[in-house]
Amino acid sequence: MARFGNREKKTVGAIGTSSLPDVVFMILFFFMATTSMREVELQIELRSSDLPQATEIKKLEKKSLVSYIYVGKPKPAFQRIYGTEPRIQLNSSFADLSDIYEYILAEREARDEYDRPFMTTSLKVHQDTKMGIVTDIKQELRKASALKINYSARKDI
Amino acid sequence: MAKRETPQVNSGSMADIAFLLLIYWLLTTTMDVDTGIARQLPPIPEAKDITDVEINKRNVFIVLINSQDRLLVNGKPMDVDELREKTKEFVKSDPNNPNMPEYEPVYIKKLNKTIDIGKGIISLQNDRGTTYGRYIEVQNELVAAVNELRDEAAMQYFNTSKFDMLDEEQQDAVREIVPQRISEAEPKNIGGK
Numbered sequence: 357m358a359r360f361g362n363r364e365k366k367t368v369g370a371i372g373t374s375s376l377p378d379v380v381f382m383i384l385f386f387f388m389a390t391t392s393m394r395e396v397e398l399q400i401e402l403r404s405s406d407l408p409q410a411t412e413i414k415k416l417e418k419k420s421l422v423s424y425i426y427v428g429k430p431k432p433a434f435q436r437i438y439g440t441e442p443r444i445q446l447n448s449s450f451a452d453l454s455d456i457y458e459y460i461l462a463e464r465e466a467r468d469e470y471d472r473p474f475m476t477t478s479l480k481v482h483q484d485t486k487m488g489i490v491t492d493i494k495q496e497l498r499k500a501s502a503l504k505i506n507y508s509a510r511k512d513i
Numbered sequence: 514m515a516k517r518e519t520p521q522v523n524s525g526s527m528a529d530i531a532f533l534l535l536i537y538w539l540l541t542t543t544m545d546v547d548t549g550i551a552r553q554l555p556p557i558p559e560a561k562d563i564t565d566v567e568i569n570k571r572n573v574f575i576v577l578i579n580s581q582d583r584l585l586v587n588g589k590p591m592d593v594d595e596l597r598e599k600t601k602e603f604v605k606s607d608p609n610n611p612n613m614p615e616y617e618p619v620y621i622k623k624l625n626k627t628i629d630i631g632k633g634i635i636s637l638q639n640d641r642g643t644t645y646g647r648y649i650e651v652q653n654e655l656v657a658a659v660n661e662l663r664d665e666a667a668m669q670y671f672n673t674s675k676f677d678m679l680d681e682e683q684q685d686a687v688r689e690i691v692p693q694r695i696s697e698a699e700p701k702n703i704g705g706k
Contacts, residue, residue: 373525373528374524376527376528377524377527377528377530377531380528380531380532380535381531383535384531384534384535384538387535387538387539388538408645408646408649408650409649409650410549410550410649410650410652410653411653411657412550412653412656412657412660413548413549413550414548414549414550414551415546415547415548416546416547416548416549419547422547476551478547478549479549481645482645483644483645483646483649484644484645484646485644485645486641486642486643486644486645487639487640487641487642487643487644487645487648488641488642490645490648491639491641494554497554498554498555498556498557499557501556501557502554503553503554503555503556504551504553504554505551505552505553505554506547506549506550506551506552507549507550507552507649507652508547508548508549509548509549509550509649509653510548511548512653
């Protein structure tokens with residue numbers, strides 16, 4: 357027992373922790389600046405692994421000019437009302453095909469006039485969805501003349 | 514005036530507060546960058562514009578995906594793995610082969626010369642029952658074929674191995690030499706359902 361006490365004690369100065377808050381705040385600010393808040397609560401099943409894979413993908417620039425259309429099966433909690441067939445979600449609620457036109461117009465109205473030609477519609481569609489609904493959405497987008505689209509896909513490794 | 518002593522605020526827990534905020538942000542934010550295949554939809558034609566355009570059969574490369582996700586390319590079944598090579602062959606074209614697209618001389622301003630360019634058009638048609646995953650896979654193969662040819666053209670004319678490394682004008686020239694002509698048919702219901 358005493359043997360431990362006999363050891364020569366090396367003195368290491370305590371590390372100053374007074375600057376720790378500053379360090380952490382710096383990390384915090386970094387994250388705040390680089391990330392965006394999750395804007396919509398998804399009501400359909402769509403994890404990032406549910407998106408199709410592709411190699412020829414491009415980054416979607418200028419997030420403020422992108423409107424999103426989500427397609428997939430409703431989450432279990434909504435299946436009693438909306439069934440299990442793939443549905444469209446705009447903003448944070450389920451929508452019908454006929455709502456897309458209005459949605460695009462509203463999105464366009466919300467942007468500055470000189471930004472409007474650069475608006476893109478991102479289609480986030482579950483890879484098991486049948487093309488029928490996607491084709492219908494594309495027709496609606498053409499009617500609303502929202503012709504720039506982006507099929508959301510993740511990098512194929 | 515009596516000076517009142519203000520007790521010093523203990524800042525030891527400041528780090529904990531900052532950590533809490535940091536963790537909150539980490540959980541509520543998404544870091545991922547949105548990526549995807551960018552496409553341009555054709556505008557809806559006005560009724561008076563609709564005219565039947567005669568396109569020589571050899572100039573069209575028809576890719577059909579049925580409701581069982583199988584491919585039919587120019588009337589023959591094909592595997593997705595072969596599609597990229599076949600598409601490249603078609604877009605490059607071959608003057609001696611009567612089944613390959615015709616050539617058309619195009620003047621390229623940047624190079625100051627006229628190059629023969631295949632007139633081929635890729636026509637992608639799908640069924641309502643095709644899965645989205647397969648559709649994107651095929652789209653990706655078609656775009657990849659064109660991109661590979663553009664890389665080759667970049668090497669041939671500008672001695673640069675990648676199309677993306679060219680400057681804006683050079684990219685436009687390569688885009689003229691290797692056009693991306695992918696047409697998507699007006700939707701129709703073939704397979705039923």
